[in-house]
Amino acid sequence: MKIDRRSFLTYTTAVVLGGAAGSMLSPATWKITDDIAIWTQNWPWTPVPEDGAVSYKQSVCTLCSGNCGINVRLIDGRPVKIEGLKDHPVNKGSLCPQGFSGLQYLYGPSRVTAPLKREGKRGEGKWKKVSWDEALAAVTGKLAELRKQGRPQSVACISGSDQGTIPNLIGRFLNAYGSPNFICEPTAQDAIEQAIYLTQGAQGEPVFDIENAEFILSFGSGILEGWGATGRMLNLYGAGKPARKIIQVEPRLSDTAAKASQWIGINPGTETALALGLAHVIINESLYDKNFVENLAFGFDDWTDDNGKTHEGFAAMVKNYAPAKVAQITGIDQAEIVSLARKFARAKRPIAVNGRGRGFLPGSIDESLAVLSLNALVGNINKTGGVSAMPDPNYTQWPEVKIDEIAAKGMQEPRIDGAGSEQFPNTRYLLNRLPETINTATGESPVQALLVTDANPLYTMPDTAATKKAFDRIPFIVSFSPYMDETARHADYILPNHSYLERLQDAPAAAGNSLQVISLAKPVVRPVYETQHIGDTFIQMAKGLGGFVNEAFPWASYEKFLKKTLADHWRTLNRKGILEFAHDLPEPLAYTFNTVSSKFEFYPTARNRAKQQKGSALPAYAPVPIEGDIQRFKLVMTPYDSIRLSGGYVANAPFMTKTVEDTVLKQQTSFVEINPATARELGLKEGGMARLTTPKGEADVKVHLYDGIKPGLIAMPRGLGHTAYSDYLADKGTNVNMLIGAIEDPGSGLNMAWGIRAKLTRI
Amino acid sequence: MSSTDKNQTVSSEAAPDSVTPEPEIHDSPPSTTSGWAVFMFFMIGFVGSLLSGWILFPELLYSKKEQPIDFNHAIHLDLVYDGCNSCHYFRDDGTFAGVPGMDSCVDCHMDVMTGAPEEVKFVDEYVTPGIEVPWLIYSEQPDCVFFSHSAHVIGADMSCESCHGDIGTSTHLPVYQENRLTGYSRDIWGHSISRLGKPEPGEPKPMKMNDCADCHLEKMGHKGACFQCHK
Numbered sequence: 003m004k005i006d007r008r009s010f011l012t013y014t015t016a017v018v019l020g021g022a023a024g025s026m027l028s029p030a031t032w033k034i035t036d037d038i039a040i041w042t043q044n045w046p047w048t049p050v051p052e053d054g055a056v057s058y059k060q061s062v063c064t065l066c067s068g069n070c071g072i073n074v075r076l077i078d079g080r081p082v083k084i085e086g087l088k089d090h091p092v093n094k095g096s097l098c099p100q101g102f103s104g105l106q107y108l109y110g111p112s113r114v115t116a117p118l119k120r121e122g123k124r125g126e127g128k129w130k131k132v133s134w135d136e137a138l139a140a141v142t143g144k145l146a147e148l149r150k151q152g153r154p155q156s157v158a159c160i161s162g163s164d165q166g167t168i169p170n171l172i173g174r175f176l177n178a179y180g181s182p183n184f185i186c187e188p189t190a191q192d193a194i195e196q197a198i199y200l201t202q203g204a205q206g207e208p209v210f211d212i213e214n215a216e217f218i219l220s221f222g223s224g225i226l227e228g229w230g231a232t233g234r235m236l237n238l239y240g241a242g243k244p245a246r247k248i249i250q251v252e253p254r255l256s257d258t259a260a261k262a263s264q265w266i267g268i269n270p271g272t273e274t275a276l277a278l279g280l281a282h283v284i285i286n287e288s289l290y291d292k293n294f295v296e297n298l299a300f301g302f303d304d305w306t307d308d309n310g311k312t313h314e315g316f317a318a319m320v321k322n323y324a325p326a327k328v329a330q331i332t333g334i335d336q337a338e339i340v341s342l343a344r345k346f347a348r349a350k351r352p353i354a355v356n357g358r359g360r361g362f363l364p365g366s367i368d369e370s371l372a373v374l375s376l377n378a379l380v381g382n383i384n385k386t387g388g389v390s391a392m393p394d395p396n397y398t399q400w401p402e403v404k405i406d407e408i409a410a411k412g413m414q415e416p417r418i419d420g421a422g423s424e425q426f427p428n429t430r431y432l433l434n435r436l437p438e439t440i441n442t443a444t445g446e447s448p449v450q451a452l453l454v455t456d457a458n459p460l461y462t463m464p465d466t467a468a469t470k471k472a473f474d475r476i477p478f479i480v481s482f483s484p485y486m487d488e489t490a491r492h493a494d495y496i497l498p499n500h501s502y503l504e505r506l507q508d509a510p511a512a513a514g515n516s517l518q519v520i521s522l523a524k525p526v527v528r529p530v531y532e533t534q535h536i537g538d539t540f541i542q543m544a545k546g547l548g549g550f551v552n553e554a555f556p557w558a559s560y561e562k563f564l565k566k567t568l569a570d571h572w573r574t575l576n577r578k579g580i581l582e583f584a585h586d587l588p589e590p591l592a593y594t595f596n597t598v599s600s601k602f603e604f605y606p607t608a609r610n611r612a613k614q615q616k617g618s619a620l621p622a623y624a625p626v627p628i629e630g631d632i633q634r635f636k637l638v639m640t641p642y643d644s645i646r647l648s649g650g651y652v653a654n655a656p657f658m659t660k661t662v663e664d665t666v667l668k669q670q671t672s673f674v675e676i677n678p679a680t681a682r683e684l685g686l687k688e689g690g691m692a693r694l695t696t697p698k699g700e701a702d703v704k705v706h707l708y709d710g711i712k713p714g715l716i717a718m719p720r721g722l723g724h725t726a727y728s729d730y731l732a733d734k735g736t737n738v739n740m741l742i743g744a745i746e747d748p749g750s751g752l753n754m755a756w757g758i759r760a761k762l763t764r765i
Numbered sequence: 766m767s768s769t770d771k772n773q774t775v776s777s778e779a780a781p782d783s784v785t786p787e788p789e790i791h792d793s794p795p796s797t798t799s800g801w802a803v804f805m806f807f808m809i810g811f812v813g814s815l816l817s818g819w820i821l822f823p824e825l826l827y828s829k830k831e832q833p834i835d836f837n838h839a840i841h842l843d844l845v846y847d848g849c850n851s852c853h854y855f856r857d858d859g860t861f862a863g864v865p866g867m868d869s870c871v872d873c874h875m876d877v878m879t880g881a882p883e884e885v886k887f888v889d890e891y892v893t894p895g896i897e898v899p900w901l902i903y904s905e906q907p908d909c910v911f912f913s914h915s916a917h918v919i920g921a922d923m924s925c926e927s928c929h930g931d932i933g934t935s936t937h938l939p940v941y942q943e944n945r946l947t948g949y950s951r952d953i954w955g956h957s958i959s960r961l962g963k964p965e966p967g968e969p970k971p972m973k974m975n976d977c978a979d980c981h982l983e984k985m986g987h988k989g990a991c992f993q994c995h996k
Binding site: 009018027028033034053056 | 803862949958959
């Protein structure tokens with residue numbers, strides 16, 4: 003058979019056709035089609051959940067101070083889902099988006115997986131993995147050296163909390179070591195607890211029995227955004243919940259305002275004036291609780307002191323806040339003020355609350371005093387549905403600390419932040435004063451070593467630039483963060499703590515709760531990385547320092563310490579997961595207050611009156627002197643909180659960022675909210691780019707036109723603009739803290755800034 | 766159209782070429798293709814395709830893997846009290862545990878008991894270092910399939926053998942034939958590559974979707990709805 007080109011093609015075609023015909027009668031074609039379909043479902047990047055035995059472990063979400071109960075679902079021992087714990091007294095099954103996305107903190111790429119030593123320049127991100135022994139030896143060595151030099155007071159610790167045994171263990175370490183500088187991050191609670199102390203003489207966490215209130219007058223508290231414990235606040239909403247009126251007084255239509263019975267748009271920073279204006283109407287129309295005011299309160303009427311000097315009482319003082327004047331200050335209609343005062347005073351169970359947004363900033367003492375006085379006027383103190391002070395839970399037993407001479411000397415040194423000094427006698431911590439103290443110190447920094455636990459000051463503190471400058475002057479920074487946050491990234495050593503799902507700790511319920519609840523956070527999973535419990539780290543550091551410091555820590559591990567310290571409570575706590583103490587309210591007629599007058603003091607005699615207006619300790623409204631030249635900066639910017647973003651020390655989980663609308667964050671750019679009228683004046687359009695300038699810094703932002711914000715005011719959310727953590731979080735938007743500053747309350751030293759002057763220019 | 770016709774058409778089209786002066790170019794040669802030859806080549810393709818599809822393809826598609834341990838079901842079944850359920854049990858929440866983990870085995874096999882070579886290997890390589898045995902699972906289904914053992918075994922009172930064959934009385938584990946494309950066992954498709962005929966008694970039943978549907982149609986009168994298995 004001769005084969006040429008033509009016949010070759012013919013025969014090839016014949017073979018192919020034959021093959022094709024044959025394949026129709028063979029199973030291969032059909033089988034392979036089916037297999038390809040299955041193959042496409044099994045590509046290695048397609049997530050396939052593991053199959054296995056389902057179990058649940060109960061623990062506590064300690065991502066914020068709320069300490070809600072959680073129920074973690076595990077498959078073959080691997081946590082796969084976090085739910086709210088149904089019968090937990092704090093949150094009763096509710097949980098916030100951050101709590102739900104908690105697994106991303108456990109497995110996410112932002113974890114610090116082993117002890118790290120800085121290699122490159124600070125903040126450069128070059129690290130060397132070191133062993134725990136080496137890291138501990140380095141940190142302990144530095145601390146021993148400072149003690150040897152006789153300046154233990156130059157060691158400071160910034161902590162995210164002062165509640166529970168871990169912060170107390172760290173406080174004890176500093177005490178035995180010889181430093182008075184345990185500094186807790188500020189919250190709105192700082193101002194409120196001081197106001198409660200000044201009026202009622204009670205030390206303790208403020209309690210707002212909001213569940214039992216029927217009329218909630220909120221001075222800007224982000225009830226739905228996560229004020230106090232978010233899981234708890236969410237239970238105020240939803241079908242089948244008792245009817246409750248929420249009146250939201252806020253310059254911006256927040257989620258809380260949108261869900262409230264009424265939103266009252268107020269000029270920002272004038273809440274104190276409104277509270278005093280409402281008091282004026284209530285007193286003027288004689289709507290106040292006569293029994294409380296006449297029998298249980300002091301300083302309502304004018305009074306004469308031991309020296310025969312007459313002081314103006316609360317009732318006389320509020321005469322200065324007539325509705326017409328208050329209307330002018332607050333921008334609220336006069337009739338509205340009168341009507342609100344009547345509604346509040348006549349409501350069955352009214353409560354007034356304050357603390358802006360989620361309560362990250364303290365605010366002025368005057369504001370807290372004015373709001374507390376409103377509660378007192380309706381007799382709502384130490385009552386169900388009212389305001390009271392929670393005494394210290396006192397569920398732990400600690401052996402006494404013996405300290406040596408060096409420590410005793412160090413402990414007598416004044417605190418670096420000035421808290422508790424003659425100037426600010428009633429304030430416990432003043433973190434906002436730390437950067438300035440360091441930056442203005444002559445010679446070397448008063449802080450020679452800084453320990454940062456459960457806190458991220460380089461992100462959360464106002465005026466990031468000044469904070470960073472101060473940190474640059476501190477020669478030795480140690481972070482104990484489980485995550486590579488901004489502060490950890492700027493540290494010299496990172497001694498990573500277990501993440502919250504891997505560690506054991508007691509978790510007292512957040513301030514505001516009407517029950518005294520201590521929950522036990524139990525590890526739900528073995529540590530994924532080479533991390534170590536922060537309690538163990540401090541116990542080992544104490545051992546390394548030896549002497550009296552070591553003697554103050556007679557425990558082998560945190561777990562042993564916790565069992566010993568909780569003593570009889572351990573068994574209950576371990577078995578039930580919670581310890582509940584009744585918060586007994588005194589009999590209404592029998593109660594005496596721990597003040598000079600033994601009464602509720604409308605006129606807080608314990609307050610340093612020299613610094614107040616007209617030398618009176620009564621609350622008064624004075625505009626907070628917000629930063630910036632009004633000629634140069636025509637707008638005012640205020641930060642706001644959102645339940646979908648975390649403004650606190652633990653940043654958003656990527657799941658949370660996904661839930662943010664594209665009018666808050668688009669790609670890498672943050673939005674500022676602005677009233678359409680103001681935008682028109684500035685020639686700004688929806689979605690347009692603008693340069694936002696404040697006295698503290700500038701950022702390029704997009705503009706979102708929003709009718710729910712007062713003209714002249716612009717707002718930006720907290721929780722964006724991280725520079726550290728992981729690729730899923732860094733460089734998304736602008737950190738609002740970078741653009742704002744702190745303003746000291748003259749009486750307390752606490753930060754009372756609520757905003758800053760700003761300028762928006764179209765670019 | 767015959768090949769001759771084709772040839773003519775081609776040559777008439779090629780005619781203009783003859784105008785060119787090159788002497789190497791000849792007129793179209795006489796046809797060399799024959800009808801028989803075309804048929805023969807067609808058959809070569811046809812038979813080749815059939816043979817490779819029926820015989821070679823299954824050989825290529827499946828790799829043969831040995832189980833890490835040649836488990837003897839028969840011995841174990843004699844020793845346990847509760848039949849298959851002793852090791853392949855239902856959890857308290859009703860889910861089926863499937864292939865048992867090491868914790869079930871170590872109840873007895875903490876140390877070597879019989880000295881059988883496979884048992885020695887099992888204890889040395891898995892029990893002592895505390896490693897789970899990477900068993901190859903013949904009836905493993907893709908993640909998109911939701912199958913409830915509980916509904917079938919407890920609800921419909923079906924025996925294990927009715928789907929899995931008499932593996933429970935086997936003394937050796939069969940060779941695991943893994944589909945190179947999908948990674949699943951050949952048992953799912955069934956050992957007949959054509960899926961024609963029924964499995965021999967005692968052989969495991971194929972477990973493709975149609976197999977489920979056939980049985981459901983027979984026993985329940987309808988094939989069932991998509992969402993019953995594809996949640």
